[in-house]
Amino acid sequence: MATKKTIAIIGASGNMGSAIAKSLANAPYRILLFGKEEAKLKSLFKEIKNTNKKADAEIIGCAADASWEADIIIAAVPFAAEKDIAEKIRQVATGKIVISISNPLNETYTGLVTSSDTSSAEELQKLLPHSKVIKAFNTTFAGDFSQPVINGKTIDAFIAGNDEEALETVSDVVRSAGFNPIKAGALAVSRTLENMQSLLIQLSIKNNYNQVAGWKILHN
């Protein structure tokens, strides 16, 4: 019997955070929800419990406390908020997996605000030097979580990081959310992954994908 892992979702009242929470609450994880918007958080919690009575989920009123109790922390916040969150959770995040989901998009969604020699994941790693930062869930739209299979094809979800064991653990999380995990490489590969989503967002706006779109590698 596998020991149940606890996942803290910081920013669970947001679009991505709530999509991840709903998806993972159906998997054998304990989910701790922290978010700024209390009303949204409460309705998210209600929805989770209505869908799955056995879901092991709980609202926690403090980012640091949620992270202290967690084995895995998902920073489901925009790039601009990561510094603030990192300050709050740094001490309790030592040795833990911290998932960076953000894409540092500019205001017009036409590109990234980070320079080409870094990524939001690498910046988060600098802020949390004793944690294992893993890039994941940044190439998937919030809408994909309720529909991870499009036209019979499971969306690929790329992950990147420097710790092999942590990549394995996050692969399981990604699989639990219904996606096909692909280990793309070291954390610096996040630069490519963040640019990939920038492109997908631009294409989604142009071609009306309605935020249900994803990447798929076709191979033999």
Next chain:
Amino acid sequence: MATGILLFQSITVILYYNNMYEVLFENVSKKIGLTKEEEQLLQTFFIPKKLRKKQYLLQEGDVSKYLAFVEKGMLRSYTVDEKGIEHIAEFAFEGWWMGDQFSFLTGEPSKYNIDALEDSELLLLTKQAEDQMLEKIPKMERFFRLLLQNHLIAIQGRLASSLSNTAEEKYNQLVQACPTIPQRVPQHMLASYLGITPETLSRLRKNISLRK
């Protein structure tokens, strides 16, 4: 004024989380001396983890990935026999370590379960972090050597006691080692640890109190 409040808040935050390592530092300083810098460095190897009452740190069949130091609360390790009966192997209170050393060192699946008997605050050490820590802070080698010695003595004592001591002697030894144990651990768990029935333990305690 506003600055004053902000300053106060940030100090509170710092104190709150410095407490996470208080018992560990106290324990380490009893055996070896660390500088403030070394204490700061030591923190970076431990995973701070809260576990609520009844939650598991380890379940049978999993590999024991961590050695756990108890900052606050209480853990127990136990096996379950083929009849589904629990046999408690060890308790761990504030300042004690808990883990399945065999599984931790060999990577073999554990035969033990470890769970929290109270809401607990733990510091977890992985094998990788332990190796890195011993490399960066060689003084900690001595700390862990002394710790293992004590553990070996305790295990031998428990083995000898379980082979030849009466239930009452075993109970007295346990209470001597940890005087608060009768208040903190339910009677049936104490009985399980001592390898006797709860009825025998109850009788035994009555006899002891009558003699006082």
